Amino acid sequence: MIKSMIRVKAPKLATLAVAFLATALAFGGAIAQEFGVPVPGGLDLQPPASEVAIDQQALHHQMLYIITGITVFVLALLLIVILRYNSAVNKTPARFTHNSLIEAIWTIAPVIILIVIAVPSVKLLLKQEDFSKVKPDVVIKATGWQWQWQYEYPELGVQPYFSKMIGYLEPVMNAKVEAELAKHGYPKDMWKLATDTAVIVPVGKTVVVRVTGFDVIHSWSVDSLGVKADGVPSRTNELWFKATREGVFTGQCKELCGTNHSYMPIVVKVVSEETFATWAACAKEKGAENCKEPTMLEMMAKAKGGAKKEVKTAKAAAAAVER
Numbered sequence: 283m284i285k286s287m288i289r290v291k292a293p294k295l296a297t298l299a300v301a302f303l304a305t306a307l308a309f310g311g312a313i314a315q316e317f318g319v320p321v322p323g324g325l326d327l328q329p330p331a332s333e334v335a336i337d338q339q340a341l342h343h344q345m346l347y348i349i350t351g352i353t354v355f356v357l358a359l360l361l362i363v364i365l366r367y368n369s370a371v372n373k374t375p376a377r378f379t380h381n382s383l384i385e386a387i388w389t390i391a392p393v394i395i396l397i398v399i400a401v402p403s404v405k406l407l408l409k410q411e412d413f414s415k416v417k418p419d420v421v422i423k424a425t426g427w428q429w430q431w432q433y434e435y436p437e438l439g440v441q442p443y444f445s446k447m448i449g450y451l452e453p454v455m456n457a458k459v460e461a462e463l464a465k466h467g468y469p470k471d472m473w474k475l476a477t478d479t480a481v482i483v484p485v486g487k488t489v490v491v492r493v494t495g496f497d498v499i500h501s502w503s504v505d506s507l508g509v510k511a512d513g514v515p516s517r518t519n520e521l522w523f524k525a526t527r528e529g530v531f532t533g534q535c536k537e538l539c540g541t542n543h544s545y546m547p548i549v550v551k552v553v554s555e556e557t558f559a560t561w562a563a564c565a566k567e568k569g570a571e572n573c574k575e576p577t578m579l580e581m582m583a584k585a586k587g588g589a590k591k592e593v594k595t596a597k598a599a600a601a602a603v604e605r
């Protein structure tokens with residue numbers, strides 16, 4: 283019976299695995315993930331793309347080892363107690379209640395573990411939050427609105443512009459959304475993560491984002507860059523990052539800010555210094571909405587040479603709708 287079940291289930295599992303892989307490959311999973319985009323069935327944290335994010339993930343993994351060690355140790359103790367000291371095996375239990383050595387160990391050991399955890403944590407926290415050491419190359423003001431982001435580059439003379447989710451309030455994926463995504467150079471799967479305009483920053487430069495809120499509290503957060511700051515009306519919070527590679531990195535508003543909280547994504551395009559300079563010059567002169575941004579599909583194609591087909595398909599879809 284069991285054998286026949288296995289025989290029936292094995293091909294199904296294989297089919298599922300193949301389907302899963304095919305889905306991931308169809309989207310250029312590896313490339314997309316490299317670009318800081320969540321992929322279907324993805325595990326683990328998004329690949330880090332800033333110094334702080336790399337440190338955060340290293341710390342996260344260190345903590346995971348410590349937690350695993352503690353959990354395994356406690357589980358082993360529990361199993362020993364259950365198996366060796368149950369009433370059936372251990373008929374005459376010991377009557378003592380104190381043991382100075384053990385008590386000293388279980389007090390001192392957690393203290394040592396906490397110190398081991400605290401030192402790198404505080405060091406990283408200072409790296410993130412101590413702005414006296416941060417020398418910004420680019421300053422951006424990000425303002426949260428119900429429900430879109432507004433960006434401004436005050437020092438570069440780029441006037442405020444809105445960044446709104448593509449296909450905002452469309453109930454389902456349809457030809458209109460698809461065409462909009464294609465027009466802005468995003469793969470179809472980027473719906474709900476893609477925005478019409480993006481934050482453009484140069485690679486390897488220190489970017490400071492000053493976050494505030496226009497109406498209610500929002501939160502500007504991009505996981506791959508390891509940043510998150512609340513946008514509180516009438517206050518300014520700061521965050522900084524130095525992107526380590528070019529790509530398109532997505533984030534979300536992470537403060538419950540109203541009905542459409544989940545429809546105000548964030549897109550940060552990390553580009554070369556030259557591309558950034560060209561964009562910034564244009565944005566200063568004509569406004570960011572009127573300047574061509576490097577698109578995700580173009581960047582993916584350039585990065586790996588593997589997404590050319592998607593570029594073609596997207597262009598064809600856009601052309602078909604425009605006709």
Ligand SMILES: [Cu+2]
Nearest residue numbers: 500501535539
């Ligand atoms: Cu919000």
